[in-house]
Amino acid sequence: MKPLIIRKLIVDERNELFDAQGMRYAEFASDYSRIREYASFILEGCPEAFREGNLLEQQLSEIIKNGIKHGNRCDPAKRLRVWYDLRKRARFIVEDEGEGFLELEAWNEFYRKRQTALHREDFDEFLALASYRGPSSDETDGGNSLIAALEYWNGGMIYNAKKNKVGVVRWFSGGSD
Amino acid sequence: MEWTPKLSPSGDEAEIALVGDYDLYHAPLFSAFVLGKIEGGWNRVSLNLSGVSYLDSTGVGSIIRIAQALRKKGAKLRCRGLSGSPRRVLEMSNVIALLEEDRPERASS
Numbered sequence: 001m002k003p004l005i006i007r008k009l010i011v012d013e014r015n016e017l018f019d020a021q022g023m024r025y026a027e028f029a030s031d032y033s034r035i036r037e038y039a040s041f042i043l044e045g046c047p048e049a050f051r052e053g054n055l056l057e058q059q060l061s062e063i064i065k066n067g068i069k070h071g072n073r074c075d076p077a078k079r080l081r082v083w084y085d086l087r088k089r090a091r092f093i094v095e096d097e098g099e100g101f102l103e104l105e106a107w108n109e110f111y112r113k114r115q116t117a118l119h120r121e122d123f124d125e126f127l128a129l130a131s132y133r134g135p136s137s138d139e140t141d142g143g144n145s146l147i148a149a150l151e152y153w154n155g156g157m158i159y160n161a162k163k164n165k166v167g168v169v170r171w172f173s174g175g176s177d
Numbered sequence: 178m179e180w181t182p183k184l185s186p187s188g189d190e191a192e193i194a195l196v197g198d199y200d201l202y203h204a205p206l207f208s209a210f211v212l213g214k215i216e217g218g219w220n221r222v223s224l225n226l227s228g229v230s231y232l233d234s235t236g237v238g239s240i241i242r243i244a245q246a247l248r249k250k251g252a253k254l255r256c257r258g259l260s261g262s263p264r265r266v267l268e269m270s271n272v273i274a275l276l277e278e279d280r281p282e283r284a285s286s
Binding site for chain 1: 200201202204205208209230231232233234235236237238239241242244245248261262265266269270271272274275
């Protein structure tokens with residue numbers, strides 16, 4: 001049987017992932033229809049080795065989507081700020097102007113139950129828990145983006161105290177081109 | 178994303194070939210289509226994902242909803258043609274465990 005692995009979303013205001021020194025910066029309007037376009041813009045010039053097909057673009061799009069949809073609630077008056085660094089590894093800080101991810105602890109508990117069901121091979125329970133449904137979830141929310149994100153961002157995924165800013169890093173075994 | 182269903186003679190089994198990006202802009206419409214058909218009588222569904230090169234969390238959520246609807250009928254969602262980043266996304270979200278995957282048979286040497 002595989003080991004039970006339960007990761008957690010972590011809050012750490014002073015984490016080094018929030019040090020934006022030397023990072024590039026862009027900000028965007030909260031336009032839901034342009035989420036993938038924003039991700040593509042940030043990744044212009046990204047080393048091919050970091051892209052892993054379109055996996056990096058997909059994972060970055062998820063963070064942008066969370067900020068625009070759940071953070072800024074698609075309010076066109078609110079901006080999404082992105083700091084990024086694609087030297088040596090892929091590193092991003094994404095900040096919205098919303099109230100923060102208030103259900104973070106509830107999500108951690110959901111994830112613990114989900115992973116436990118999977119580990120027990122209780123597929124009925126796992127299927128019931130496959131998607132997280134929060135107070136603002138709708139049919140466009142897969143309810144699983146953070147699950148993949150915790151695995152993908154292998155250098156860390158940290159929220160600030162207000163939980164409206166996330167810092168992420170992915171390291172690549174092959175390095176950049 | 179475009180999809181083309183192929184029905185069995187009995188009309189209750191469908192194989193659906195998907196082509197394009199299974200993402201936040203397309204997945205909700207596809208889910209609504211398939212869930213409506215399952216409610217209307219489809220008992221088994223197989224997704225051919227060989228034409229999908231981009232899958233995001235909304236797409237994964239769509240797959241979960243279809244799997245949940247089929248489970249109520251005692252069936253498991255089947256899929257084939259998974260590769261590249263769509264496979265990685267399903268693996269990272271552990272959702273691949275919910276699927277019955279048809280893998281191509283190896284050619285004999």
